[in-house]
Amino acid sequence: MTHRRNTYRVNYLLVSAFIVVVIASFVLAAFLARDLTVTYVENEFASRKVEVLEYNIGPFNDFFHNRIPEISFYQGYLDSTGVSVYADSIFHAYPFVERVVFYDVSLSNERVDYGFSANDLVVYPKGVYQFSAGANGADLLPLVPKSGHLPLSLSDDFNNMAAKFAAFIERVDTTRALQDDDIFKVFYAVTPGKICYMNIPRRDDLKAYKELMYGRNSHEVVYEQDILTYFIDPQKLSLINIIPELYQRVQIQPLVYESIDTDPDLLTTETPLPGALADYKIYFSSSRTFLQSEINRRFLPVMAGVIAIYLLLAVIAYLIYRNLYVNERMFKLQYDFINNLTHEFKTPVSVIKIAGNNIRSAKQLSDPERVHYGRILDEEADKLNNLMNTLLSFTQIENKSIKIKREEVDLHEFCDKVLKASQFKYGDLTLRCKVDVKRTLYIDPVLLGSIFQNLIDNAYKYSKPANKVLDITLTQNKKQIVMRFADKGIGIAKKELMHIFKKFYRVQNQYNQQGSVGLGLAFCKELVNFMGGAISVESELGKGTIFTIVFPLD
Numbered sequence: 001m002t003h004r005r006n007t008y009r010v011n012y013l014l015v016s017a018f019i020v021v022v023i024a025s026f027v028l029a030a031f032l033a034r035d036l037t038v039t040y041v042e043n044e045f046a047s048r049k050v051e052v053l054e055y056n057i058g059p060f061n062d063f064f065h066n067r068i069p070e071i072s073f074y075q076g077y078l079d080s081t082g083v084s085v086y087a088d089s090i091f092h093a094y095p096f097v098e099r100v101v102f103y104d105v106s107l108s109n110e111r112v113d114y115g116f117s118a119n120d121l122v123v124y125p126k127g128v129y130q131f132s133a134g135a136n137g138a139d140l141l142p143l144v145p146k147s148g149h150l151p152l153s154l155s156d157d158f159n160n161m162a163a164k165f166a167a168f169i170e171r172v173d174t175t176r177a178l179q180d181d182d183i184f185k186v187f188y189a190v191t192p193g194k195i196c197y198m199n200i201p202r203r204d205d206l207k208a209y210k211e212l213m214y215g216r217n218s219h220e221v222v223y224e225q226d227i228l229t230y231f232i233d234p235q236k237l238s239l240i241n242i243i244p245e246l247y248q249r250v251q252i253q254p255l256v257y258e259s260i261d262t263d264p265d266l267l268t269t270e271t272p273l274p275g276a277l278a279d280y281k282i283y284f285s286s287s288r289t290f291l292q293s294e295i296n297r298r299f300l301p302v303m304a305g306v307i308a309i310y311l312l313l314a315v316i317a318y319l320i321y322r323n324l325y326v327n328e329r330m331f332k333l334q335y336d337f338i339n340n341l342t343h344e345f346k347t348p349v350s351v352i353k354i355a356g357n358n359i360r361s362a363k364q365l366s367d368p369e370r371v372h373y374g375r376i377l378d379e380e381a382d383k384l385n386n387l388m389n390t391l392l393s394f395t396q397i398e399n400k401s402i403k404i405k406r407e408e409v410d411l412h413e414f415c416d417k418v419l420k421a422s423q424f425k426y427g428d429l430t431l432r433c434k435v436d437v438k439r440t441l442y443i444d445p446v447l448l449g450s451i452f453q454n455l456i457d458n459a460y461k462y463s464k465p466a467n468k469v470l471d472i473t474l475t476q477n478k479k480q481i482v483m484r485f486a487d488k489g490i491g492i493a494k495k496e497l498m499h500i501f502k503k504f505y506r507v508q509n510q511y512n513q514q515g516s517v518g519l520g521l522a523f524c525k526e527l528v529n530f531m532g533g534a535i536s537v538e539s540e541l542g543k544g545t546i547f548t549i550v551f552p553l554d
């Protein structure tokens with residue numbers, strides 16, 4: 001029956017599938033981000049035209065809502081001179097106003113041959129003046145000779161305003177204030193290219209006009225009203241492209257304008273102008289090539305965010321992989337530890353059992369045989385005892401359950417004892433110890449002895465028979481005792497140096513196939529750190545290894 005070694009299983013197919021899914025999702029995310037950015041920019045191209053419209057008709061709205069109603073301040077008493085000054089300021093501030101026609105209007109109940117009448121109310125112009133941009137003064141527009149009728153080109157505006165005003169006088173409630181709705185319906189007349197405005201009379205004037213209309217009283221007084229017609233040229237609006245990143249060209253075009261450009265990469269949109277500008281529209285166009293710079297500008301932060309997210313996922317994946325790798329390595333180390341520990345226990349137990357059987361089966365033992373078997377039993381028992389003590393001490397140190405029993409240690413005497421014991425144990429080991437210290441070291445001698453014994457064991461074990469040499473040097477500086485262990489063994493590869501103090505770690509070589517559980521150096525490091533010291537290592541393959549231990553004097 002084939003025995004299969006238990007191993008830490010890593011599903012590489014699942015890992016590969018995960019990598020493929022992450023890469024595919026990243027590509028898909030990048031594609032979708034680009035597509036959404038393009039769609040977003042194109043939607044903005046279609047929607048932000050309102051911002052350009054509102055910005056560019058701002059001067060027109062100011063003219064309509066603020067400058068035109070200024071006429072009402074004069075309550076109908078404007079003359080051609082006053083209107084001339086007013087018109088000049090309009091032409092200067094609002095270039096889209098081409099000309100202004102001023103109707104100096106009178107209202108009475110006296111019959112005249114021209115004008116507009118409603119019941120007994122007669123509305124007629126005393127004079128009509130035209131003001132043009134760039135002209136000096138006013139042009140007096142003549143009435144039709146004898147009949148006094150207005151030219152047809154001017155009568156429509158006057159009659160329309162007079163008719164609306166008369167209808168308003170007929171229905172107005174003079175006890176109530178005028179509403180905004182009445183003001184815009186009665187006193188404004190807005191048509192494409194033209195705005196007519198009549199000044200808003202006071203409530204007392206409205207009451208007088210109503211009395212005139214129904215002939216309740218005979219008024220000898222003639223009342224004054226002013227009507228102005230503004231001619232607007234939308235193409236003279238100062239057009240500014242406030243969103244140059246979206247719109248390559250912005251133009252004012254007639255409402256019926258259609259581009260003859262058939263380029264499929266050309267994007268266009270439009271929005272009509274309001275009110276007196278309604279015969280025209282603002283026309284926007286941009287090529288897709290032009291929009292690429294804006295798309296790229298919007299896409300880069302989005303892509304940076306996507307990359308950041310996937311970098312985070314990559315870091316998480318790396319941490320998971322490292323955790324799996326560490327777990328796999330720990331599993332292997334622990335598996336090897338159990339095997340080697342079993343071997344370490346099994347070998348001395350087998351030797352003890354064999355020696356015991358030989359003693360039991362022998363009819364009699366000579367003195368040399370008795371000494372021989374006794375030495376075997378003693379040595380193997382010591383091995384078991386040392387292994388158990390190492391494991392127990394390691395566990396106690398990790399759990400902080402062991403206490404340091406510090407005492408004054410004379411390092412000269414200490415090294416002599418270690419030297420004698422080691423020479424007895426390893427007869428073929430050349431061991432030299434040089435002590436150059438002036439003070440004793442306050443330390444736990446038992447734990448220090450364990451450190452020395454482990455490093456001496458390693459020097460003997462990992463040296464070739466011809467090079468079993470270890471030089472121990474103890475020196476002192478102002479605040480430290482430095483212990484240096486230099487052997488001429490097989491050395492340690494540089495890539496292994498960072499791992500040799502790890503628990504259960506074993507350097508893979510011909511000297512370490514059996515008989516090691518990977519605890520010796522880890523145990524030394526734990527002991528040194530536990531007693532407040534530090535340990536380091538230098539090594540070169542084939543030339544030897546140097547362990548340096550530093551303990552503070554205080």
